[in-house]
Amino acid sequence: MADIVDKATRSRMMSGIRSSNTKPEILTRKALHKLGYRFSLDSKVGKIKPDIVLRKHKVAIFVHGCYWHQHEGCKLAYSNRNYSVKWLKKFSDNKGRDIRVTKQLMEQGWRVAVIWECVTRDKEALQRETSNLDKWIGNAKKPYYESVSKNEVNL
DSSP states (O other), X not given: OOOSSOHHHHHHHHHXXXXXXXXXXXXXXXXXXXXXXXXXXXXXXXXXXXXXXXXXXXXXXXXEOTTTTTOTTOGGXXXXXXXXXXXXXXXXXXXXXXXXXXXXXXXXXXXXXXXXXXXXXXXHHHXXXXXXXXXXXXXXXXOEEEOOOGGGSOO
């Protein structure tokens, strides 16, 4: 599929996409802070750098963009497009890294949570999600948490 903008414009547009302090991350952090959680930013767990680290609870939280991490079944993932081999590899590599990093953290005794971008776009869904996340953090027996399915969020 041919791009509708020239290479320089596309490059400028892509360089504007942030990898940290994104709107979904900020909204998630604000919601957690409101619940009384204090956390570290730019904190590493070994060589892994989660978006939010709750050291007291030994919890690592990742806030994934639905597009870049290809949230299955989510309309923000644009999964029905004809992508080039390069993009398919990029998405596959992202998914593989997510699985590998989660496994490594869990092997080190950390509990891992994934919050999807689509959940942060709906204020009520985010409130429900952070309430569920709060309960999960308090229950030290459950090692993994993933945010609500995209079908339950009103986009």
